[in-house]
Amino acid sequence: MFKIVRYSIYVLLLLCVSCAKQQQSSRPTRLPFDADSAYAYIHQQMAFGARVPGSPEHEACGDWLMHQLSRHGAQVKEQIGTILNYSGQLQAVRNIVGYWQGTLGHTIMLCAHWDTRPWTDEEPDYADRFDPVPGANDGASGVGVILEIVRQMQVFKAQGKPIPSLQIVFFDCEDMGTPTHYTGKQREHTWCLGSQLWARDYRQAIANQLPTQPAILYGILLDMVGDPSATFPREYFSTMYASGYVEKIWRTAAQLGYARYFVQQATLYPITDDHYYVNTLAGIPCVDIIDYKGGTETGFPEWWHTRADDMQNINKQTLQAVGETVLTTICSK
Numbered sequence: 001m002f003k004i005v006r007y008s009i010y011v012l013l014l015l016c017v018s019c020a021k022q023q024q025s026s027r028p029t030r031l032p033f034d035a036d037s038a039y040a041y042i043h044q045q046m047a048f049g050a051r052v053p054g055s056p057e058h059e060a061c062g063d064w065l066m067h068q069l070s071r072h073g074a075q076v077k078e079q080i081g082t083i084l085n086y087s088g089q090l091q092a093v094r095n096i097v098g099y100w101q102g103t104l105g106h107t108i109m110l111c112a113h114w115d116t117r118p119w120t121d122e123e124p125d126y127a128d129r130f131d132p133v134p135g136a137n138d139g140a141s142g143v144g145v146i147l148e149i150v151r152q153m154q155v156f157k158a159q160g161k162p163i164p165s166l167q168i169v170f171f172d173c174e175d176m177g178t179p180t181h182y183t184g185k186q187r188e189h190t191w192c193l194g195s196q197l198w199a200r201d202y203r204q205a206i207a208n209q210l211p212t213q214p215a216i217l218y219g220i221l222l223d224m225v226g227d228p229s230a231t232f233p234r235e236y237f238s239t240m241y242a243s244g245y246v247e248k249i250w251r252t253a254a255q256l257g258y259a260r261y262f263v264q265q266a267t268l269y270p271i272t273d274d275h276y277y278v279n280t281l282a283g284i285p286c287v288d289i290i291d292y293k294g295g296t297e298t299g300f301p302e303w304w305h306t307r308a309d310d311m312q313n314i315n316k317q318t319l320q321a322v323g324e325t326v327l328t329t330i331c332s333k
Helices: 002-026 033-047 056-073 138-160 193-207 236-255 276-278 316-330
Strands: 075-084 090-100 109-114 167-172 216-223 286-290
Touching: 002 033, 002 056, 033 138, 056 075, 056 138, 075 193, 090 138, 090 193, 109 138, 109 193, 109 236, 109 276, 109 316, 138 167, 138 193, 138 216, 138 316, 167 193, 193 276, 216 236, 216 276, 236 276, 236 286, 276 286, 276 316
Parallel strands: 109 167, 109 216, 216 286
Antiparallel strands: 075 090, 090 167
C-alpha cells in the first residue's frame, strides 16, 4: 500500500512538472517596445498644435505622418474624399494609409485616428467649449504607439524574424461628431467619418478583387491608450464581431503582466468608434483597445474632450503595456 501511494505521488509530481513546462512554453515571447520612442512620437504630434481637419496644423501633421511611415519601410498613400457631416455639409477627409510588407502570408490592420476635435464641448463652462481639443491622448497616443510598432517591425524584418504584413490606417475626422452645443437637425453616424469612407472603399475593392488591396485577417484599433490610470475593458462591439481576437489580446496582456490595464470586465454600453465601421462596413473583425472608466458621467476620463487633454495624460508605463501587448499579439501564432 505504501509503495502504491508513493508511486502515485511520483506520477502526480511528473504531471505537475509537465503541465508547468507546457504552460511556460505557451507563454508568448516578450518582444521589445520602446515607450520613450512612442512618447516622442506623441510629443511631436502635439508640437503641430491641434490637428483640426482643414487647418494648417492638420495638414502639416499629416505630411509628417506620411514621412514617418515611409521611412519605416511602408508604402504610403492618402485617401482623399468627402462625406456628409453632422449638419449635412460636405466634410473633407484625409486618411493616411500605409502598407508594410512582412514575411508571412497574412496581413493585420493597425489603426488609430489622428485628428483632434474642434470643440472642447465637455468643459464645465459653456464659454470654454469652443476651443479645439489638444488631443494628446485622444488621437496622438494611438498613432504614437503604432509608429513605434512599425519601427520595431522594421528591425525584426532585418533580423529575419517571421512577421505579418501590416495595413496601417490613420483615420481622419473621427472626432467630428455632433457637438453638444448644436441644436439643428442632425444626421446619423456623425462620428468616425474617416473610417466610414475607408471601410466602404475597402469593401468595394475586395468585392472587385482589386490587387492593390490585400485581404486583412483582423484589425486592432488604438484609442486613448496613454492615461496613467487607463483601463481597457472588453468592448461590446469588439466582442460581438471579433471575440476570438479579443481573447487573444487580453490573454497575451495577462501573460505579459499587464492584466491591471487589460481588465476582464466588459463595457456597460457599446462604444461607437472607428472599429464599428471596420467591422460592419468592411467586414474585418476589429478590436477596440480604448480607455473606458465607467465611473464618470460619460464613461470616459475626466479630461475627455476638454482643454486638459495634454501631455500630462501620457504615461510611458501605459504606452509600454499597450505597445508590448499589441506587438507580441500580432507576432505570435
